[in-house]
Amino acid sequence: MRSSTWHALGNTYRVVEPGDSRLDASRAAELAAGTDGVLEILATTPSSIDIAIWNPDGSLAELSGNGTRIAAAWLAERTGASQVTVTVGSRIVETTLTETGIEQLIGEVDVGPAETIDGITFVPVSVGNPHAVVVGDPATIGVIGPRLETHDRFPERTNVQVAHIDGEGEVTARVWERGVGETLSSGTSAVAVAAATHSHGDVVVHFPGGDLRVHLAEGRATLRGTAERVL
DSSP states (O other): OOEEEEEETTEEEEEEOOOSSOOOHHHHHHHTTTSSOEEEEEEEETTEEEEEEEOTTSOEESOOHHHHHHHHHHHHHHHOOSEEEEEETTEEEEEEEOSSOEEEEEEEOEEOOOEEETTEEEEEEESSSEEEEEESOGGGHHHHHHHHHTSTTOTTOOEEEEEEEEETTEEEEEEEETTTEEESOOHHHHHHHHHHHOSSEEEEEEETTEEEEEEEETTEEEEEEOOEEOO
């Protein structure tokens, strides 16, 4: 089984090429050691790639913005494609690769009304996976993140972000990923944060690992960032 390691703004994944059999939770968790997860390649064509995304605890993720961007870069390295279709379960992400980054058509974003549980007010957002966005001090992510991730309100657990609105079109955030813990960045979290704090337009989300750029229009999101091979 061949693999390589990639990162997207400090969010590190091991890309595992097809072997004799599919990964299971135990093997995926073993391969994910020291990373933020595993991207298991299921099938490819010169311009499309089908993947499964495994968290370090052996659970499967419905979607990852950084992960799908890495998958597109992995395929483009091999085939030279400038446009790559990435499929994760039922979700399809169209990507365009340029010299300055990768643009992804993330698709529909569903923003719910604000809720309060255990004294924490958050906005639930679905980007194909669940998010709870708290407006506050990002430094509190280590306390708020695990409390919301495993709360009964989220029977399948949730990703959590604490965000500070710096101004129109600019937000600073930290993220607690479901099944992972705090990570340096997250693509779907950037979309969730942007959608929870802005109704439309361009939003730059500053993470400890770097900046991701989101464009919101008519309930849909486009994400722009980078992905690079590490090993």
